[in-house]
Amino acid sequence: MSFFFKPSRPKSPHELVKSVRESLLALDTKTVVEVKALEKALEEVEKNFVAMKNMLSGDGDVEPNADQVSQLTLEICKEGILGLFVHKLPILGWETRKELVHCWSILLRQKVGSSYCCLDYMENHKELLDFLVVSYDNKDIALNCGSMLRECIRFPTLAKYILESATFELFTKYVDLPNFDVASDAFATFKDLLTKHEMVVAEFLTTHYKEFFELYEMLLTSANYVTRRQSLKLLSDFLLEPPNSHIMKRYILEVRYLKVMMTLLKDSSKNIQLSAFHIFKVFVANPNKPPEIITILAKNHEKLLMVLHNLPINKGGEDEQLEEEKDLVINEIERVSRLPNAVY
Template identity: 75%
Template structure:
């Protein structure tokens, strides 16, 4: 007596997976999906192919991914223009498909073939994809997916540099204040990565775009939104006090308008904001080459400043160092004030 069994379907090869994804994404074109059923079928096909891609890239929980297949799939996805397709089709993909895509995106970008990041190289030749991802912050349905994908891209200096110097970078100053809290927070995470992941690139950018950048940044520091003020102040101290930005910091602490902003933030109702403002304010005061205008403002406001500083205290383990720094800054303000009164 003989038994016949169904043969298990042969697993797809990386070129087949890449082609299947490409074909199913192309089937989402509006011309071919006039009918709801056709669209649903096409969407199911996309989701099925994304699951196959995810399993090939990260295994299925039981079987580990095959390293060679992972590299080959990254190469095929680049060769078949699948990267462009997935980015441009993002707005019409379903929730599950977008989740799988974001998971696969980070793995694909890290794949090296012949010592080259093939997917990163593809994006370098299609930089408009980065602009598209940035602009997607305006679409709250896909904003968080795009944010995740952007932050993966920013890990690579060439892609981070493009975003920094692109016209779309200034959009972040708007996106970090969007009314949707989750989207605004995500945009701020991306903004922070752009300004902190590659210090030398940022120093070069700030040198060339100093006025434009800090004019826009001033609006964040003086925002009526508490979260925006707090986050942007903390970020400012994070990147301004980085060693490669020393020349930018030296320039920043010569400007009266920025000293006035820090003095205003020292009076903020939030203790966290006051302490963050102090860490930048102290650099203005400790600067041995203070311009005359800065000295005049410090002397003029010295009583209020001393009162403010005396009421400030650090947090936990930082207490001791904070108190020491505060004492030094108080002494310096008193010296400046005395010298200015002698001159007048």
């Protein structure tokens, strides 16, 4: 019967962390040639991860013990287990990786005393964040790493590091990957980075304005419909946040980005047209339009008016406000086209 195989005494947090550490390190001594030895080592890791998950979140019948959870968390940080989690992730089996992500989520959120010791560990080992980002290149672990990254991004200090790291620009590649699941997950992480912490993002955009929007233009002009649509929606989401108002004011002064919105207004997709309109209207409504913007609007006013008149807006409901906004934009374009200093 199965109870003959159960240990006589459950492991303490200290003993469990020691077993987890030893089983993960044992993977270094196994090679692909030693198939049976490697399989056995991986089974030992999985067994330890199940025990760890049960200690952290209970086993369905028994609730987790708060003191044990705190002790386990402290031991994991002290022994550098979080680093082992990240670096051993590629070699682990599918089920074990799932258990790892579950434990990671609980550990990162675990407050022991007055501090989050796992956060402290990650702040002192930020290279682990770089590893998780570049792992989007590995489709086998990409989704696991994405979940782990989003747990980290809940903390402003870790989000700030990723935004300012050299690996951040890789997201413009990852969100456009041909693998839909990986690309969607990468975009979810990218979105969290740009929306979770308003002040961190505002500071980042102020310091890295030119480089960021040059990269972002690649997303807005992507050949991939999903990338264009998601990126455009996200752009309006974070540009319209109050802390980013100074960024928006700067953005709407640039002819380069006005031309991008004008192109998107003519997109074959109704959704993209409407999303582009929400940003385009801010360029037009700006009472302090520079001469270059006025010139572009005046020079293209006939084409723009045609596009705007054909903008796919349904009558009634929430679209009434959109219809009013469209009329205001049309009137403003007609006005600037009649200005004596509008250059053609």
